[in-house]
Amino acid sequence: MMNCQGCRDDLVAYLDEELEQSMQAQVEDHLERCVSCRQEHDSLRQSYEFTETYLSSLEPSPYLWTRISAGLRGEPMPVRAPWSWLAARISNSAVAVRLAAVAILVLGVGSSWLFYHERKLTGQARQEMVQFVADWEGLDVSRVNPFLARHEHPVDELEANPFIDLHHHDIKNPFRHEER
Amino acid sequence: MKRPKTEARAEDERIGELQEWLQRSKQQDLEAFHQLYQRYSKRILNYIYRMTGSVADAEDLTQETFVSAFQNLKKLKDDGKFESWLFTIARNNVYQQFRKKQIPVGSLDAGGEEERSEYERIAAPVRDPQEEALYSELQHVVNEVIEELPEKYREVFVLSAIQHYDYKRISEIVGRSLASVKTDIHRARLRVRDRVKRYLGQSS
Numbered sequence: 001m002m003n004c005q006g007c008r009d010d011l012v013a014y015l016d017e018e019l020e021q022s023m024q025a026q027v028e029d030h031l032e033r034c035v036s037c038r039q040e041h042d043s044l045r046q047s048y049e050f051t052e053t054y055l056s057s058l059e060p061s062p063y064l065w066t067r068i069s070a071g072l073r074g075e076p077m078p079v080r081a082p083w084s085w086l087a088a089r090i091s092n093s094a095v096a097v098r099l100a101a102v103a104i105l106v107l108g109v110g111s112s113w114l115f116y117h118e119r120k121l122t123g124q125a126r127q128e129m130v131q132f133v134a135d136w137e138g139l140d141v142s143r144v145n146p147f148l149a150r151h152e153h154p155v156d157e158l159e160a161n162p163f164i165d166l167h168h169h170d171i172k173n174p175f176r177h178e179e180r
Numbered sequence: 181m182k183r184p185k186t187e188a189r190a191e192d193e194r195i196g197e198l199q200e201w202l203q204r205s206k207q208q209d210l211e212a213f214h215q216l217y218q219r220y221s222k223r224i225l226n227y228i229y230r231m232t233g234s235v236a237d238a239e240d241l242t243q244e245t246f247v248s249a250f251q252n253l254k255k256l257k258d259d260g261k262f263e264s265w266l267f268t269i270a271r272n273n274v275y276q277q278f279r280k281k282q283i284p285v286g287s288l289d290a291g292g293e294e295e296r297s298e299y300e301r302i303a304a305p306v307r308d309p310q311e312e313a314l315y316s317e318l319q320h321v322v323n324e325v326i327e328e329l330p331e332k333y334r335e336v337f338v339l340s341a342i343q344h345y346d347y348k349r350i351s352e353i354v355g356r357s358l359a360s361v362k363t364d365i366h367r368a369r370l371r372v373r374d375r376v377k378r379y380l381g382q383s384s
């Protein structure tokens with residue numbers, strides 16, 4: 001018959017359903033009879049549920065595949081698309097509107113710039129980009145797409161050259177590797 | 181435990197599909213490889229993220245993993261091992277990164293927290309503010325508990341508790357014996373339980 005030590009040693013494997021049937025039966029049999037091991041089992045099981053419930057996970061961002069497939073086609077592609085970190089900040093209210101405006105400029109006025117820097121930016125990639133910006137900002141796609149609609153925010157000040165402004169701005173690029 | 185028939189059939193279809201994608205990917209078919217990417221990218225991304233603690237590194241290394249998988253796919257002899265193989269590539273990238281940055285294995289990137297909150301805010305479902313506050317506090321606890329695990333335990337914990345792989349698969353990925361994987365998962369689970377003990381009861 002299984003003793004307490006034997007039961008404790010196998011409790012995690014038991015919860016992970018990794019025990020052979022005969023061992024599993026022995027653990028269950030012991031748990032029926034032993035209050036203290038049953039308590040141990042219950043607290044472990046609760047901790048499983050706890051981590052499962054409060055575990056957060058990342059979603060791959062839509063442009064990740066664009067980066068990968070461009071790399072695999074042997075196309076020149078920046079490690080991060082210029083608009084990626086820009087879109088990433090868009091949920092951040094104060095700079096959001098400003099950046100959204102810039103995003104639109106990137107898509108509209110700045111598209112030739114983009115085209116120059118990412119010559120192989122395909123229609124699909126562009127669409128992904130628009131979708132991505134829309135998702136981050138919580139807007140309908142049509143409100144982001146410069147070919148369908150205009151953003152209501154005034155963008156005159158940036159119209160001269162949006163990129164100079166960006167590079168010298170105090171907005172931190174969340175994707176840049178920094179010395180820590 | 182015997183699986184119900186329909187489930188078994190769905191599994192067979194899944195394997196058939198997977199094999200087709202693999203075969204086509206080996207012929208450099210990028211469309212087919214995209215299917216593989218869609219199936220595994222989230223797992224790979226989150227595995228690397230948990231290991232490095234950095235969203236930026238997780239994305240870069242996920243990219244490297246899939247690029248190198250595509251380029252080396254012909255070397256994969258046993259298609260049934262694709263998933264483990266993919267994780268092995270991801271794992272190599274993680275350890276290479278540790279060496280490159282000369283980070284002692286297991287000490288996490290301090291910038292992780294800020295970057296992560298960016299993502300979580302986007303992904304979080306809508307709750308009432310109080311509930312939301314508690315929820316994100318407990319999420320924070322879980323994040324911290326995982327980060328604090330020694331690397332050796334953290335890796336198997338991530339693969340077991342987050343990726344839900346069985347011990348056999350985990351031992352394939354980390355290249356250690358089943359017995360040592362079992363021992364480390366056991367220790368990791370006990371540590372995690374001890375750290376979250378005071379929150380238990382209020383969670384369910």
Ligand SMILES: [Zn+2]
Nearest residue numbers: 003004034037
């Ligand atoms: Zn006992």
